[in-house]
Amino acid sequence: MIKYILIALGLGGLAGYLNSVSGNTAAEGFVSDFLFNASLMMLLFVMGLMFGMDKESLAKLKKTGPKVLVVPFVVALGSILGGLVGGLILGINVVVSMAICAGYGWYTLTGPLIVQIFGTEYGMLGFSVNFLRELLTITTISLMIRIDRYAPIAIGGATTMDTTLPVIVRYCGSDSLVSAFSNGFVLSVAAPFTIVAIASLR
Numbered sequence: 001m002i003k004y005i006l007i008a009l010g011l012g013g014l015a016g017y018l019n020s021v022s023g024n025t026a027a028e029g030f031v032s033d034f035l036f037n038a039s040l041m042m043l044l045f046v047m048g049l050m051f052g053m054d055k056e057s058l059a060k061l062k063k064t065g066p067k068v069l070v071v072p073f074v075v076a077l078g079s080i081l082g083g084l085v086g087g088l089i090l091g092i093n094v095v096v097s098m099a100i101c102a103g104y105g106w107y108t109l110t111g112p113l114i115v116q117i118f119g120t121e122y123g124m125l126g127f128s129v130n131f132l133r134e135l136l137t138i139t140t141i142s143l144m145i146r147i148d149r150y151a152p153i154a155i156g157g158a159t160t161m162d163t164t165l166p167v168i169v170r171y172c173g174s175d176s177l178v179s180a181f182s183n184g185f186v187l188s189v190a191a192p193f194t195i196v197a198i199a200s201l202r
Contacts, residue, residue, distance in 0.1 A: 072186035102194040105157035160184035
């Protein structure tokens with residue numbers, strides 16, 4: 001499955017490059033305004049359908065209750081601390097590095113938001129770091145699952161609600177759907193608030 005994802009990503013990148021070279025702005029608007037949102041909604045619908053049809057997942061969610069927040073809390077804390085350590089090692093402003101990592105893999109939010117707060121250079125870094133987090137989740141999941149069943153969910157961050165959810169369910173099993181989806185949902189909601197809150201420390 002991973003090789004097909006990488007092939008699709010590569011073909012999409014090539015198609016986007018050829019479109020930008022041709023200067024066709026109409027196609028760019030169609031992709032960004034309609035196709036991206038439509039495909040994301042379709043993905044979420046299918047995942048919701050799978051979730052609703054799985055009686056065991058529903059029962060597990062009811063049984064777990066508020067404990068379902070433990071995983072995203074630990075992932076958020078680990079991401080921010082990772083940003084702190086990374087900033088110290090690379091000599092980057094630690095507030096900026098923590099804010100970037102507080103995007104939890106949501107690169108389409110983190111990049112533009114970091115641009116507004118810290119400038120274009122850090123915005124590009126925010127986009128790249130969070131995009132690579134998603135890509136790393138997809139390409140290394142077969143290895144991460146050997147370490148722990150929650151490792152792919154932790155690495156995926158906010159993306160476990162949508163883009164990396166099918167891969168996680170495929171490799172970690174259908175019983176991981178609840179943990180992965182709730183982790184991604186909570187982190188997606190928290191991301192803009194934690195980025196701004198950390199940025200305010202500068």
